[in-house]
Amino acid sequence: MSSVSSQSPDSKFRLPTNVRPQHYDLVVRTKLEEPTTFDGAVTVSLDVKEETKTIVLNSSKLKLGQATAWSSALNVEQLSSDTSFDEKEKRVTFSFPNAFPAGSQAKITIGFAGELTGSMTGYYRSSFVEEDKTKYYSLTQFEATDARSAFPCFDEPGLKSTFSITMVSKKDTVNLSNMPVTSEGVFSPNDHSDLKSIFSDLNEEWKVTKFDTTPVMSTYLVAYANGPFEYLESSAKMPLSGKTIPLRIYTTKDLIHQAQFALDVKAKVLPMYEQVFEVEYPLPKLDTLVANDFDAGAMENWGLITGRTSAFLLDPKKADIAAKKRVVVVQSHEVAHMWFGNVVTMAWWDYLYLNEGFATLMGEVIIEGTAFPEFKPNSEFISEHLNRALSLDAKLSSHPIEVPCPNAESIGQIFDGLSYSKAASVLRMLSHFVGEDKFLHGVSLYLKAHLYANSVTNDLWAGISQATGIDIIKFMDNWVKKIGFPVVTVTETTNGIKVRQDRFLETGLAEGKDNETIWSIPLAILTVDANGKPVIDRTAVLDTREKTFELDTTKPYKLNAGTNGVYRVLYEDSRLSKIAAEVAKPSSVFAVEDRMGLTFDALALSKAALMKLSSALNLIDALRNEQEYLVWDGISTNLSSLAAIWWEDGRILDLLNAFRISLFSPFVKKLGYEYSESDTPDISQLRTCAIEQCLSAKDQSVIDELRGRFAQYMKTGDDSVIPADLTRAIYRAAVAYGGRDEYNAVKAIFDKAPTPTARIAAMLAMCQSKDQKLIDETFNLILTGSRDQDIMYFFRGMSVNDVTKRQITKFFEKHYDELCRRFESTFMMRYLVEGTYGGLSTQKDLDETNAFFKDKDTSRYHMGLAQSLDSIRAKIAYIEHSSSDLRQYLQVWKQGN
Template sequence: MGKGFYISKTVGVVGIVLGAGALVTIIALSVVYSQEKSKNNENEVKPTDAVTSAPTTAPSNEPWDQWRLPQTLSPQTYNVTLWPRLEPDPTGLYIFTGMSSVVFRCVEKTNLILIHSNKLNMTKQPTLMALGSKPAPIIESIVMHTKTQYMAIHLKDELTAGESYELYTEFVGELADDLGGFYRSEYNENGVKKVVATTQMQATDARKAFPCFDEPAMKAVFHITLYHDPATVALSNVDSTLVTRTTFAATEVMSTYLLAFIVSDFGFIEQNIDKLQIRIFARQEAINAGQGEYALIVTGPILKFFERYYNVSYPLPKSDQIALPDFNAGAMENWGLITYRETALLYDKEISSNGNKERIVTVIAHELAHQWFGNLVTLRWWNDLWLNEGFASYVEYLGAAEAEPDWNVKDLIVLNDVHRVFAIDALASSHPLSSKEEEIQKPEQISEVFDTISYSKGASVLRMLSDFLTEAVFTQGLQTYLNYFEFNNTVYTDLWHHLQLAVDRNNNSLPKTVQEIMDRWVLQMGFPVVTIDTTTGQITQEHFLLDPETKPDRPSEFNYEWFVPISWTKNETTQPLYWLLNKNGDADEWVLANINVTGYYRVNYDNDNWQRLLNSIPVINRAQLIDDAFNLAKAGIIETTLALRTTLFLNSETEYMPWEAALDNLDYFYLMFDRTEVYGHMQKYVGRQVKDLFDYFTRLTNWQDVPQGHTDHIKANLRSTVYCSAIAAGGEEEWNFAWEQFQNATIASEKDKLRAAMACATEPWLLNRYLKYTLDPEKIRKQDATSTIINIASNVVGQPLAWDFVRANWEYIFKQYGGGSFSFSNLINGVTKRFSTQFELQQLIQFKDDNAHIGFGSGSLAIQQSIERTNANIKWIEKNQKAVLDWFKNPS
């Protein structure tokens, strides 16, 4: 396949230029819409008389009943004009009006134009014009298919293959607060309510902004024009001519999901690096307070790093990043106009913690990595999302390390991604990284693949691949891949092909091809536990399952065996890479395997070697040993008391990663036992272990000073703990004070800390009141509803209240928020993670049955995982509670 195709500017604007009467037309559309709104009391946009809605019928084999577009038409250019209203109409509704022209080429003759359109009201019958020598067919009828989100335009005659046509539409939609498509975000500044019109198109919401061929492989050039108030500024993916009517330059060839356009009165700061304009936009108050300065400082070095890493210049003339008060995701990689939650972009040096700072630099690096990997070269379909997000989740640490070289941030991938995803991928209800295209069709199925597997497992296996290929070979293959497919679409095996070419060029020796090795990590769920017996030298691998009695939901053509690259040491000396290609292998004198946790597998040893390994091992592997031991114990492979013994050395440990690994794993014990007598003994033990660490830092520095180390505890980092402790010890007066501070806070990270702390209350009525607040966007923003409920569920007092609340309000939650703007998988996992009794299991099963008619959206898999996890918890407690109690009473 070639390097992509280009459309000349002449062809791109044929028949699309909007004349001087455009503004009048848009005003007329608004009038039409207001008249139609007065005719009905429903919130949904109704079709005009020229467009009919399809009746509800049984599914058929007709193309409009399929979830994928037919390959008969190929879009080339769009010209879209939109006018968002930042003031409500007399009915209190916010709207936007628009017109759109799309030039497309007919690939195969057809008498049907199928184009995505969701929640848009056509205010004028669409028109079709031929751009070739033959006239366009007459439109016979237009039908809206709301289930599959299509506008089906039936033609009297067929379109001619090879010819180009222009489809023109005029429409109106609601500028809703649903966090998807073209939506509104609200905030107060100096007592004045302000509104931002902004976008979030990924994965399937560009169709809510204008009719379009809304699939990632349907790339095109976009011409965007926005009408807006003179006091506001309009932004989009590319540069613009700034007037009340802002017309943007043509984009590069790109996918619909990467489009962005925003109207606001935000302020910005900027700098230019090698003629590249870099700007940070945010609320004027935040810009004035200097909260965008850290993002501006790190963006340039990260961009330059990725230019070197990819060996491809940044493909756009500017890089805008904007912090939005309401944003469902953490950030979105829109090409040239990246959108963020405020907490992911804005930093206050007095209030924000090191954790806030770390998140900002890694999220910025993640989104900038996508400007090439994902935007310049785009995956053909969402079943391969893991490669896009997994890659960015891996190299975000490389980019962050470039901006903050003293932080050792690369090691944190082990805690943040590898260990995190192990917990999910050890379930029999996990899923492979890559699915078949036909398995990922509906919007809710697409939303469901944006999960921990895609991000964190994707990052983990790509890191492993880079390690065993060597970074030099990995980047060579990556560079030729990007160069070959720029402005085009790929499948994941295209990357394997280019990596193999790099391997061959460098005469690297692999036991199998890149594809043969990696298919086993990509096409089957789960991961192995490698067991090493140092007394015999025998090595074996088995599929690691949290509950060994369960069976994977999916068969595997590879029988759950992997080609495992094992890095290892002997006598404190690193040895050549060992490949375990079958169930069994052998070597001699093993000491430590999986150096620096570069491999995506767990390691078990004989008892003698476990004892040897607790002394004199690298920091990152001390964290690995703890995490491996605790999870092997959860699966019944080793005794739980052996895992607990890995925490004995913590009384002399001063490094961050082992402590974090220990606390993450002990958190499971808190969840299982904080309603039993085990809890008190466990608290005493942890208190004794942490005392020396506290004394160490007390001797090292005054608590009011800020140490140099990135992961040392400092004043700003204690805010969350202090706030939570104060709320837990207090009552209504303290809670109300925190609520007042929350409402008045102007720094996003401070608001987040206060919002989380209010979930620490111990009075049930306060927590119940707080839960009700999550249903009121005036009190808790929709973007924060999920995490607030989860925070309450993390409180032992609040957990049953949160569970009851979710069950009682599921229909409202599901219908109000929808699958795109409410993270159902996180919510379901969050409110059920403490479940460990038969009664709770039955409640969970009943919840699933009672709400089957409503649905669970992107949380469907999470329901199955929660049931499996609860079953495993029940078995584990029955087996281990007495031994754990005895051990905490007398640790040894």
């Protein structure tokens, strides 16, 4: 068994330890006709650890009946004598007349009933339209603490149990759960006499579906669903067990034709995980259910993955590269959890990153790199995850990867870029440092040592230490337990380099108590040999404040080769100039990942006033002959960020846009607007990147081309003039530079989108209008016509339109109470706060934001708010210290062109 959680068992936020659940018999009946409801009963088998007259479970938003309990010691049933609820901590306490002796077995049975709402948490309903009629189906979303709102339970990840689930539903619907069906049939009083005591009104309109018993698992992984689902099926032959695992993907009839690609991805990656982990996939099937309404992206319920349409559906004839990559990433990520999280589960939510960071690394880099190498996932990780992590972690308001989570509010806030992207980044760094084979062997040892149990951080480090012979705890402890990350400053000496580490902040170097951490930093120093070939020293580690290393500084060199380390590198100006000259060479010794890392580092260092912004732009200018899409994607991201910061300085913005156009328009001219099946993913994505960047920079020729294509679509209804990869750009150009007709046409696509990609593109585009009447219509749509899961797209779109950037803050503040009620049980408020305020950039913005939240209860999103306030402060400082340098650089550049 694993170590215990750092959270003490008697914490006021945790359940008592006097009893421990062993098995649940759960019966749930679903009524999908309005008003949609569910009811049922649960019997929990318990080990009594200490003598007690009370049993405390988690429960929320449920109507509970009187509890009945049986004890092996007393061999008699007794009714609860008292029931008390703790609404804040979502607990119910049942008291009984006679005590349950320590060491005995007990069972408690509780009837329950609840509403099926559109909350996207607990057991909830999702809607779809068939023949102009709204219909419903139901599904669960229990992570992190919402199983308790579907049935009374011991809703903590460490309290693993087995589950036997029975579903009662109308006979023309389909029931799904974690395990396969063992029996199913129309209700019969003779065959189902046990159900009559739970549901007195059952008749032949109902059917009863019984599922096989699960392995021991945590409550947050329990899943079930009911509705008019259809499915596609496949199978996977497993390399260790030799078993053939049936695979299905379910959704409604109108969407099932878009599900084949996700099913194919699952069939491809599932056997790979069994091979890599050297642990057999433990369940007899693996389904996926695609939902119209879903709060997160997807969820790794054991044996029944669930997720939103944009995560799993695409039209193979009209799918852009981004949509395909998203399906690959999400499906692979969730399959990784079948082992990492589901077989071995974190002991408490402090260790969420053990689940999410590892699934991100495995699903989105290691396995994807084998299954879909054409997407270059290890390289893309730098922009998709590493830079995201470093941007968030460069704030004073950041938090460690491993962070105490005493209550539900704190748990909900750590599903963020640190638990996912930074955790994956430090694991990727460790993998490269020790070698991927040894790393994965260590992971396998860890899984085998804790099968079906719970674990903490040091359990994983112990497995990798055993595989590598390295003290991984010493090496990794500060990376997961301390806030922030370092910048390594390089100073050239007579014989080599001196390197120093300090905590990096987006506003500069940390000082005092904020700069006490010393990390073990794998420097991965790249140099060149006598033949000019790159050589990497992977043994060099900076584990003190400063160190010196001998090397020949007359030749090219670079730290953090491959950009696998979770840190920035600051060079002297003279060395940066030499690096810029080296990256400009067609035969540069710096690989794609190095060129990406150099670009992201340079812009981040300039924001922190550790490097001139003009020096960072010089580096970008030196990359004009670059041909790799991922390098240009990083450049595009950084230049868009600059434009978003200086959005109110017209002189600088005009110059910056001209600079952007000069970089990207040659690719538009070279690659054109037509996509071919013979194009590599790199070529397709580079074309899209260049066109989108020129559109953002107001390149008139690109605007005219994109508007012309949409005009042709409006005239003929033929969408073949809108390539899938340019859907977002064309819709955006049409609305931003068009009027009522274009807006209405995009609104019509939003109403009846052929694919999730088109729907998201339409939502983002509708936010780009400059016409106040149309803007007001879009704001109204947020309140009355947007699915809850989609509201973040509207906020995101409004926050990048210069006309609405501050209007969205006023809208949020005006409707704050309504939004709080609407999203009281989801992650959405944090996303809305970050999306609304993170892009603001003046002292007035900062003061007004602080004033608005001064009297608000921010407990559910205080981390996101603090990070947004830090973002505003950093932008204010950036504008102050770099405007003059930026303006001068761009003016000189323009005169030279």
